[in-house]
Amino acid sequence: MVYLLLKYLQLHWIYTIVIGYFGVAIALYMLTDIHILVPCLWKAISGYECPGCGMTTAFIALLQMQWGDAWSANPMIFGLVPVFIFLILRDFWRFIHRQTGPM
Numbered sequence: 001m002v003y004l005l006l007k008y009l010q011l012h013w014i015y016t017i018v019i020g021y022f023g024v025a026i027a028l029y030m031l032t033d034i035h036i037l038v039p040c041l042w043k044a045i046s047g048y049e050c051p052g053c054g055m056t057t058a059f060i061a062l063l064q065m066q067w068g069d070a071w072s073a074n075p076m077i078f079g080l081v082p083v084f085i086f087l088i089l090r091d092f093w094r095f096i097h098r099q100t101g102p103m
Contacts, residue, residue: 008095015088026060051076
């Protein structure tokens with residue numbers, strides 16, 4: 001199973017880079033208060049918040065199990081996290097079946 005996971009991550013190297021970057025950035029923020037996350041470009045250019053503003057803050061609050069803070073930062077997180085988990089698991093499931101054949 002680990003072999004298939006590593007092969008999946010190698011094939012989907014962009015996922016690996018993006019998830020790795022955000023994983024390291026969020027871990028640094030939570031453990032040492034070092035901010036290396038990319039700021040919202042929409043807000044930097046226009047000065048107005050986009051619908052996704054606060055999503056990282058909401059995700060960090062979810063990791064810390066602070067449900068109210070996550071809702072305050074951006075309530076969309078409660079719909080997007082399950083959808084992304086489902087899509088990644090479905091893609092991985094399809095990858096496994098392509099590699100191993102039907103069981």
